[in-house]
Structure formats: structure tokens, C-alpha cells
Amino acid sequence: MKKNINEFAFELRNKYPNTYNDLEDDELVKLWLKKFPGDKSKIIDLEDHLQQVTEPIFDLNDNVLYIPNSITDRLPAMVRNELKKLHPSKQEEFLEEYKRRKKSVFVGYMCWLIFGWQYAYIRKWGVQILYWFTGGGFLIWAFIDLFRIPKLVSNYNKDVSIEVMRNLKSIS
Template sequence: MSVALLTEYVSPQVLNEVSKLDKEKQEKLINLFLSQKKNKGLAIGLSVVGLHYAYLQKWGLFVLYGITGGGFLIWWLIDLFRVSGLTVQENDQIVYRLMSVV
């Protein structure tokens, strides 16, 4: 498998780190990542109803978001634009966790 499969899910810095691994480790990492990755489209869809923090497993923010009604809808509006970047950040963290295992 090619590192190019990761381009739509992770940041360029992470792609650079993965490309430094040998081919066998890259293949293992990519297979594991593809089974655990977070989908931007799903995260954006869930953000409309305020469930994106739960999907991204940020439980403290999820509870706070719910209690404040999406930050009195101001936080909700801002997150509609931020959720794609939040998803990339979560995917970056997934790759780094997997790199320590592989």
C-alpha cells in the first residue's frame, strides 16, 4: 500500500513521518489506520446535531458542549468550520499512536 492513501486523512507532517518508515512498517501502519480512522464527512454531519465531539472521543468537550447548548450556538457555528481540521488532528494522533505500536 502507498502512503498516498493517507493524504486525505492526515496532515503533511504526519505523511512525512510515515514515509520515513520502511515499507513493511508502512503497510502495517496503513492497514491499522484504515480500520481506525475518523471520517471527515461523518464528523461534519454529526457536527450539525452536536455529536462530533463524541465521534472524535473528546468526552469532556462533548459534555461541556451539551450543557451549554453548543456554546449558546456560537460554539456550534464556529465548529461547523473547524470540524474538518479537528478530524485531521484526531487522525494524526491515531497515526502517532499506531507508529509506537508498529
């Protein structure tokens, strides 16, 4: 069933919640059709509204991120700016590697609760050994970490994003 521009944009926003809310309907559909030109057949009024989108050419000057806002909001500004300069396929490579290597706050809490391994989880082995030798800082440090784990994991994930970007740029 063919849809008009607004219906198609609404469908995309429902499919990827909190991702394309900052774009107008026409802009969203243009961006989508650049990435997936085969979806032109799903839209009724394509010729009337989107005459500019005729072929799947990716202009590197577009400075468009093809990564969901829920992820880009957590990345450092430097990484976001570098991602905008990359071809969409390279952005996808970044996203796959970042998702593979990033850590979860929930798992960080589980490591803290069950084993006291929250620093080992984010690969800070020196701090982890000190934590063990002091018995969690006589349990004071352990209590403070209850509130610090989200920030520790967030900082780790930012470092991972920088490293993934560095590796991606050195390969290409």
C-alpha cells in the same frame, strides 16, 4: 499482452491516481518490481532498462514509502520519516491500522448536524459534555464548529497516526 516501460508506468498511475506522480517511469517500475517481482513478465523491454532489478530484495536504506501520497500528505513529518525506515510489510500494517482507526470529515459533519456529537466522534468527551450543558455555547459554539470540524478531524487523525506508529514500533 506485454507493455514497454512507459505503458506499464502509465497503467500503474491510472490504477493508483495521485499516488506515483512524483516518480520517473523507470523509478516507478523499479519500485513496483521490488514489491511485486512476478510482474516482470508484463514488460517487454525489462532487460534493456531495468537490469538492476533482479530479485525481490527490500533494501531498508531505500527510504521508499509504499503508501499512497494522498495519505502520506496528511501525516505528520515525524510519522513519514519513521515509515520510510520500515520494511514494506510493516508499512502495510501501519496503513491498514491507520485506515481502520481514522475518522471522516463527512461523518463528523453528520454527527454535528444530527446529534451535536462531533466531539464525541473524535473522543473528546469532556468537551462534548460541556458543549451539551451550554446548549452548543448558546448556538454560537455550534455555528463556529461548522467551520472547525475539518481541522478537528485532521488533528485527531494525526494523533491516531502517531499512536499507530508508536504501537507498531513497540511491537517490532
